[in-house]
Amino acid sequence: MGKFKCRKIPHYLLGQYLGSFMAAFAIFCAYYEGIDAYDEGIRTAYNGTTATGGIFSTYPAQHISVPGTLVDQILATFLLMFAVMAITDPKGIATPKHMEPTVLALVITGICVAFGLNCGAVLNxxxxxxxxxxxxLAGYGFDAFKYVYMRERERIVLP
Known part of the structure; x- marks a missing residue:
């Protein structure tokens, strides 16, 4: 196993961010008419009954605070990286090479199920x-970066 060369890091990051940007663009183009019909041209990313930003990005649930989201994402990402290193370590667990992708897919699925409620398990x-x-750029404006925290919980009264 070789080391990842530092000069490749900018290209890697550019590829990651450009790829996700273009994927959002492709989804927006494919579902433009549906999005437009649903929100009637009023683009709201996160909060409201006609918010459509969740199609593109993951947003934190309204019940979680900023420190809660930070702990959630750090823990989920730590577990993912720990599992990747443990599974792919040739001196560690004896995971057969042909099974590594399946085991990693199961780990990612488990992490997404366990941590999806608070922040959607971004992991990247x-x-x-x-x-x-x-x-x-597509009309949501700064709303795509807003964070809304529900300060008061509504009381649910059961009959």
Whole structure:
């Protein structure tokens, strides 16, 4: 196994962010008429009954605070990286080479199921930032970057 050369990092980052930006653009083009019919041309990314930003990016749930989102994402990403290193380490667990992709897919699925409620299990900054940049240009404006925290919980009264 060779090391990743530092001079390749800008190209790698550009590819990640540009790829996610272009994927959001492709989704917007494919579903433009549906999005337009649903929100009637009023683009709201995150909060409201006709918000369509969740099609492109993951947004935190209204019940979680900023420190809560930070802990959630750090823990989920740590677990992912720990699992990747453990599964692909030739001196570690004896995972057969042909099974590594399947085991990693199961790990990612488990992490997304376990951590999806709070923030949508982003696990990759490019997966979230690229689409948000596209949203800002596609009519959502700064709303794509807003964070709304529900300060007061509504009381649910059961009959």
């Amino acid at each position: 900054p490019a997966r979230d930032l690229g689409p948000r940049l596209f949203q800002a």
